[in-house]
Amino acid sequence: MISETHKILIADPDQRSVVMLSDALKERGYSVLFALDGPRTLDIAISEVPDLIILEHTIPLIDVDMVTSILRANPRTGKIPIIFASPDRSDILALQSYHDSYIPKPYKIDESLARVDSMFQRENKVREVSTVAKEIEGNLTQIPIVDLLQVLCMHKKEGAIALERYGEKGYIHLKDGNVINAEIGKVEGEKALFRLFTWQEGKFEFSPHKVLTAVKIRGTPDILLMEGMRQIDEWERLREKFPHPDSTIRIKVNLTQLPQGLRPITQKLLLLLEFYTRVSDIVDNCPFPDYECYMTLQALIEKGIIEEIRHGKKGRPSPKKAIMTPEKILKLKELFSPPGRSRLGMAYIRTLVFSPSTSVLKNFLSTLRSLPGLTIHGGLIDGRKRNEPPPFGIIAKSQLSETLELHFLSIPFAEEFSPLWRVFSTRSIGAILICDAILESHFGDFRAIKTIMREGRKKGIIYVFLGEDEASEKQKLLLQKAMRLGVDEAVYTLSRGHPESASSMLTEMLEMVLS
Numbered sequence: 009m010i011s012e013t014h015k016i017l018i019a020d021p022d023q024r025s026v027v028m029l030s031d032a033l034k035e036r037g038y039s040v041l042f043a044l045d046g047p048r049t050l051d052i053a054i055s056e057v058p059d060l061i062i063l064e065h066t067i068p069l070i071d072v073d074m075v076t077s078i079l080r081a082n083p084r085t086g087k088i089p090i091i092f093a094s095p096d097r098s099d100i101l102a103l104q105s106y107h108d109s110y111i112p113k114p115y116k117i118d119e120s121l122a123r124v125d126s127m128f129q130r131e132n133k134v135r136e137v138s139t140v141a142k143e144i145e146g147n148l149t150q151i152p153i154v155d156l157l158q159v160l161c162m163h164k165k166e167g168a169i170a171l172e173r174y175g176e177k178g179y180i181h182l183k184d185g186n187v188i189n190a191e192i193g194k195v196e197g198e199k200a201l202f203r204l205f206t207w208q209e210g211k212f213e214f215s216p217h218k219v220l221t222a223v224k225i226r227g228t229p230d231i232l233l234m235e236g237m238r239q240i241d242e243w244e245r246l247r248e249k250f251p252h253p254d255s256t257i258r259i260k261v262n263l264t265q266l267p268q269g270l271r272p273i274t275q276k277l278l279l280l281l282e283f284y285t286r287v288s289d290i291v292d293n294c295p296f297p298d299y300e301c302y303m304t305l306q307a308l309i310e311k312g313i314i315e316e317i318r319h320g321k322k323g324r325p326s327p328k329k330a331i332m333t334p335e336k337i338l339k340l341k342e343l344f345s346p347p348g349r350s351r352l353g354m355a356y357i358r359t360l361v362f363s364p365s366t367s368v369l370k371n372f373l374s375t376l377r378s379l380p381g382l383t384i385h386g387g388l389i390d391g392r393k394r395n396e397p398p399p400f401g402i403i404a405k406s407q408l409s410e411t412l413e414l415h416f417l418s419i420p421f422a423e424e425f426s427p428l429w430r431v432f433s434t435r436s437i438g439a440i441l442i443c444d445a446i447l448e449s450h451f452g453d454f455r456a457i458k459t460i461m462r463e464g465r466k467k468g469i470i471y472v473f474l475g476e477d478e479a480s481e482k483q484k485l486l487l488q489k490a491m492r493l494g495v496d497e498a499v500y501t502l503s504r505g506h507p508e509s510a511s512s513m514l515t516e517m518l519e520m521v522l523s
Contacts, residue, residue, distance in 0.1 A: 014128055015056065017041045019049040019075070020064035020093065025115055029062070032117045033124065046070025050078055053085050060127060062120075064113065065094035089127055108237075145213040148173075153180075153205055154233050156212060161185045161229035167217050173210030180204065181221045187232055189224040195292065197224040198232070202297045205236040206243075239299040250302040251309065251316045253288035257281060258315045263352040263411070266313070270352070273304050278352055280334050281314070282410040293334060331380060331515055337409050339522055344435070358415040359517065360432060361403065362457060363442040364450065367394035369418060371474045372442050373404060375502040376416075376510045381407025388418070397422050406514070414514075416440075421453045429460050437521045438468035438496075440513075444475060445483065451490050458491065468520030469497045470513055496520045 016038050020026050023044065030040045041056060043049040046069045053061060061079070065072045072092070079085045091109045111123050129150065144156075148171070156169065157180070164185035171178040178192035180201065190201035225232070251257070259281055270278075273296045284290050291301040308314045332340070341355045363369040366389060373384055383406075388399040397420040404416040417432060419425055433439070439461050441454055454471075461467045471487055484499050493499070498520075500513045 013037065013039050014059040015039045015041065016124065017043065017049070017052055017056070017058040017061045019043045019046075019061060019067055021045065021066060021068055022064070025064075025113075029115050029117070029120060032121060036121060036125075038124070044068075046072075046075045049075055053079055053088065054082060057084055058088060059131075060089050060091065060124065062091045062093055062111075062124075065092060089131065091123060091127065143213065143215055145211070148207055148210045148212060151212075153207060153212070154237060156214070157182075157187065157229065157233060160214065161187070165214070165216060166219055167215050168219065168221075170213045170215065171204060171207060171210055172212075173207050178204045178207070181219050183219045183223075185229070187225050187229060188219065189221045193292075197295070199295060199297050201225060201232065202236045202239055202299070205240055239297060243299050243302075246303075249306060251287045251305050252318055253286075253291070255287050256285045256317045257287060257290065257305070258285070258317060259313070260315050261313050264354060266352060271304075273300055274308070275352060276334075276338070277301065277304055277308070278313075279338050279409075279411075283334050287316075295335070331406075331408055331511060332518055334409075336518070336522055337412050340408075340437075340518065341412055343521070344437075352411065354411050354413070356413050356415060358402075358417050358432075358436050360429070360436050360439040361416050361418045361442065362421055362439060362453070363398050363418070364421050365394065366392045366396050366398050368442055368444055368474065369398040369403065370394075371444065372440075372472065372502065375474070376404060376406075378508060378510050379406045379514060381405075383407075400425065400428070421450070426456070429457060430463070433460050433463070433467070436467060438470065438517055440470045440472055440517075442472045442474065444473070448490075454487075454491060458497075466496065466521060468517045470517050471497070471499045472513070473499070473501045475501060475503065496523075 016033055018026050018029060018033075018040060019042070020029075021044050026042050026044075030042060033040050041052050041058060043052050046067050049061075049063070049067060050070070052058075063072060063075065067075060070078075076090065079088065079090070089108065091111055093111050093113050093115070095113050109123060109127055111120050153169075153171070160169070160182055162185070166183050166185075168182070169180040171180070176192070178200065179190065180187060181189045181191075187201060189196060190198070190204060192200045192203055195203065259278075263278055266278075273294070276294050276296065277290060280290050280293055284293060287305065290305070291298055294301050296304075305314070309316055340357060344357045345353070345355045361369070361372070363372060370389060373389075376382055376384075382404060384404045385402060388401050388403055392399065398418050400419055401417070402415045403418045406414040406416075408414055414437075417436070419428055419432065439457055441457060443450055458469060461469055471491070473483060484501070487493075487499060491497070498513075498516055500509060502509050502513065
C-alpha cells in the first residue's frame with residue numbers, strides 16, 4: 009500500500025481497460041478519476057488537479073497532442089506528470105516533457121502499477137531534494153538526472169553534480185540556476201550533458217560551491233531538458249536503424265568531389281573519417297550531440313557516401329602521436345583554404361625554412377624523419393656543395409591528414425633573396441630559423457625575418473639549434489637575450505638522437521598560429 013492517497017486521472021476511450029486498470033489502482037490505495045474523451049479529460053484535470061494523468065493516445069474529440077498542449081499551458085495543470093498509453097511509443101508525438109513517461113497498450117497490470125508507483129516515488133524524491141540546501145546524494149534509479157536538474161535550477165543552485173556509473177564519472181556544473189557545462193571523459197558541453205541524460209542508474213552527489221568553470225553550455229534549463237529528452241526519445245525509436253558503435257565506416261566516394269554547402273556536422277564527421285574508422289571513435293570526437301551524429305552518419309550511409317561494415321576488420325587505430333587533432337586541422341584549413349573552397353578538399357600550408365648553408369639544411373632534414381607522412385625532395389639539395397647557400401624551393405612535405413599537407417619552403421639568408429621573404433610569408437604559418445652555432449652575424453638576418461613575419465596574419469617563429477642539448481644551452485640564452493623572444497617564438501634543439509623533438513617543434517608552431 010502507498011503511504012498517502014494520490015489522485016489519478018485515467019483518460020481512455022476503452023471502458024473495459026479503464027475499469028480493469030481503475031480496480032487495480034484502487035486496490036493499491038490510489039484514488040481514481042476517469043474520462044472517455046478529450047473535453048472531459050480537460051474538464052476533470054483543471055477542476056480536480058490530479059497528481060497523475062494516464063492519457064491514451066486515441067482519445068477522441070480533441071486529439072492527444074492538443075489535450076497535452078492545453079494541460080501544459082494551464083498553470084493549474086502544467087506540472088502534472090503524464091503517462092502516455094499506446095501500442096507504440098513512436099505514436100506519442102507529445103512525449104517530450106521530462107515529467108512524462110510511457111506504458112504500452114493493452115495494459116499489463118503489473119507493469120502499469122510499477123510505472124505509476126515509480127512516478128510517485130520519483131516525485132516524492134524530487135520534493136525531498138528541493139528542501140535540502142546543502143550537499144545532496146542519491147541514486148539515479150530513485151531520481152533521474154533531468155528531475156534533479158529541474159529542482160536545482162528552479163532553486164537557483166550553484167555547484168556541481170558528480171555522477172558515477174560502472175566506474176565511469178561525469179559532472180554537471182551549475183551557476184545561478186543555469187547549466188553552464190558538463191563533462192564525461194574528454195567530452196564536454198551539450199554533447200556530454202545529453203549523454204549523461206541517458207544514465208538511468210548510478211550514483212549522484214550535488215556539492216554546492218562557487219563555480220569557476222568556463223561557460224560551454226548556453227540556453228535556459230527548460231530548453232536543455234526538453235531537447236535532451238527529445239533526443240533520448242528519438243534515440244529509443246531509431247537506434248535499431250543507426251550504425252552500430254563497433255562497426256567500421258568506409259568512404260565510398262571522393263570527398264573532394266562533394267558539393268559546396270554541406271552542413272557543419274556533415275563536414276566534421278567526414279573530416280574525422282581521415283583519422284578514425286570505428287563509429288564510436290567518430291562520434292566521440294565529433295562535438296555535436298551523439299543523436300545528431302548517428303542521424304547524420306545514417307543519412308550518409310543511405311546516400312551511398314559512406315558504408316557501414318559490421319563484421320569487417322577493425323578500423324585503423326586512432327593516431328596517438330598525431331601532430332594535430334581533427335578539430336585543429338579543420339581550423340587550420342579554415343584559416344588557410346582559399347575562400348569558397350570546401351574544407352573537405354585538399355589544402356596546403358607552408359612554413360618558411362631559413363638556413364645559412366646546404367650542410368646545415370641537410371642536417372635539419374635528417375632530424376625530421378619522425379614527422380607523419382614526410383617526403384624529402386632530395387633533388388634540390390643533392391649535388392650542391394656543403395658550404396653553398398641552400399636552394400630556394402620546397403624541400404620536404406609532411407602529410408598532416410589525408411587532406412592537409414605541410415610544405416617546408418627553403419629560402420636562403422642571402423640578401424638577394426630578401427624580397428622573397430615578404431612575398432612568401434603572407435601565406436605561411438611561420439618561419440623556422442636554423443643554425444648549428446649562434447653567431448652574432450646571424451642576428452641581423454633573424455631580426456629582419458622577425459619583422460616581416462610580424463606583418464599580417466599571426467605567425468610563429470621557431471629557432472632551431474642542431475646539436476646536443478648541453479652544448480646549446482648557452483647559445484639558447486644568448487639568442488633569447490638578443491632577440492627578446494615573445495609568446496609566439498620558441499627555441500628548439502634538434503638532433504638525430506631525439507626525433508620526437510621535431511614533432512614537438514612542429515606542434516608548437518601550429519599551436520602558435522591557432523592560439
